[in-house]
Amino acid sequence: MTGKYGLILKNGRVVCPAQGLNGVMDVAFADGKVAAVGANLTTPATEVVDVSGHVVTPGLIDMHTHVYWGATSMSLDPLEMAYLSGVTTMVDAGTAGPGNFLGFRHFVIEPSPVRIIPFLNIAFPGIFAYSKAVMVGECGDIRLLDPKECVRVILENRDMIAGLKVRVGRIAGGNSGIIPLDLTLAAAEETGLPVMSHLDDPPPTRKEVLDRLRPGDILTHCFKPFPNAPIRSDGEIFEEVKLARDRGVYFDIGHGAFSFGIRVARSMLEQGFAPDIISSDVHALNRNGPVFDQMATLSKFYCLGMSLSDVIKASSTTPAAALRRPDLGTLKPGSHGEATIFKIEEGSFEYKDALSETLDGKYRFRCKGLVMKGRYGAAPATAEELPRMFDRRIARCNCC
Template identity: 55%
Template sequence: MFDLVLQGGRVIDPAQNLNEALDVAFAGGKVAAIGKDLGPAAETRDVSGKMVVPGLIDLHTHVYWGGTSLGVDPDDYARFSGCTTLVDAGSAGPGNIHGFRKHVIERSDVRILPFLNIAFPGIFGLHWEVSFGECSDLRLVNSRVCLAVAKEQADLIVGIKVRVGGGTSGALGIVPMQMALEVAEHMGLPLMSHLDAPPPPRSEVMKLMRGGDILTHCFRPFPNAPAAADGSVEQDVLDARARGVIFDIGHGRGSFGFETAMAMLKNGFLPDVISSDVHLTSIGGPAYNMLVTMSKFLRMGVPLNEVIRASTINAASAVRVQDRGTLKPGLLGDATILEMERGKFTFMDVVGETLDSDEQLACRGIVLGGKWWHG
């Protein structure tokens, strides 16, 4: 007997090329079967008229709640955003990853996969009234210590994070990224690089990135935008994609613009991953959450199947985990139940431009580890 069966929903699983009405069964914490008229279960949920997708993965979040100024509560956020895995984008560094693990990650229901910040204290100075770039002072960036802690926490961390730009690395420019890249190379892990306004220029960052590294805030507005003045895609961005660099949205409070996004989409340049960059100062807008960010791409004409792909299997692949991102039997029993909510919605980017829409994705249930978690 199955533990749980989701009955009558439209299963959308791009990794398996599924987009049809099917039942999904769970047992022992894993996906057990997908098909029609599945056998008896201890619990059956009728999800007719709704979409059943692999558990959503938000690749860029900040959920070291209580340990950093920008953190939000992971379980609360996951419940209303429909996420089963939250990738924390470097909230903690070598000096406080242990606390993040013990006091938040191990105590949360939702799955949390952290990047380790190259800066010793992580992102410690981001608040409504305070903004201090953790990579602007070389005394806070020690690659030897970062490598030692990365090895110690190798069972937990999924990559190395660095923030560079005028507001984050300041006069040090590209130097913290070079140091972070060296640690990532020694660990055999991807680097996730934040890029805000110059310096350094986007082209200097792009040329350092390797295949499998992640550029977050990839559709940021001018300056350092990936789209040229004539609407074309900058050549260094095209070259990076050809090398296998992963392009992640990371919306946040200052890192996503409709003008940039529509120029990139017009050129057929879709993001590899859609993520929210949710934190203290973006959860109340303009990012809000994963579902709002996904809905913005639907409004800009990206097909639903591709939006789901960029929020599930592509995100899992970016952090090199193979046990989630799809509803393939034998993998983690994580699923999100979605519904297209009709109404009047206004979406805003980080510079105040808006798009009106008559639909938005809404979470109607979450299965975590094969059990009904929220709905």
């Protein structure tokens, strides 16, 4: 692309696994797109931001969030979490179901400056009762699970819905066992979409779930502690876990409040079984710990020994593939004008998992800015600055 750029990010360490890039260079944007990536870009630009000492990546993707803000008890403000998490795409993991999806679409997704890609919950009301005071699993009553309604809503919103979500397990499904997953898979077959399956405590078992998942489906909470952990008591990986990966099932972290174990992660990584996707499952009950945000979740895996390129790949290239969105997760010229800028801080940082076990880390990722639609926005320096940023957003809102 020739002519004047709208924005150049100068002198950052550019990490773009989709293109095999990992080095100091510049990234230019024009007309809301990535225009060029290279050393010493000199074409005049409207804005030049020196990001020396920072990492520049494609706009990161958090594959598991809950952002039906204001309508469900567990959901968070997507713009606030985007700047804390350093993401430009948030995948909502089934907060809305067929009965309330239109509200999610019209009042949250469409006005949002941050891209939100929804998975539709098999349960008609979505995740309707998830709070400290009230906790009712949406799959505990099979009367709420109607594949025909899911198919109808998906066909009416094919431009937006990327897949189906189901929460199976004793906590989310009571005594319903494997039935919610089977109903979800039926709707997925009818619409040609992937399934993201949550798994908490049995029933059903890990094997029952994994044996059913198809190539391109996603197991979230894949490094959860016992019960339904992917490893035996001696640390060895269960055979059905290996077979599912060989079959093309994606393994997604989905950290959450109860679904990530540091011991499990260490064992899996030592055996060469890294997660395909690293996501936070951030929601109202874990945003103040142990999850906090996607930056903290990525930091844990960097401290556990994954390379920077592999960590970024698990929050860009691979989730883009799972979403069937090759236009995302890349800084290829002509792609969406999105980027994440963050700092790798060195020090002594304590991280916790779902069991309150700790990881003493030497590094922490801290988001410093985002590029969306080719425009740069610096992340707020302190939490106290966040409300003022949202006041400005509300003032600009033209959705009502």
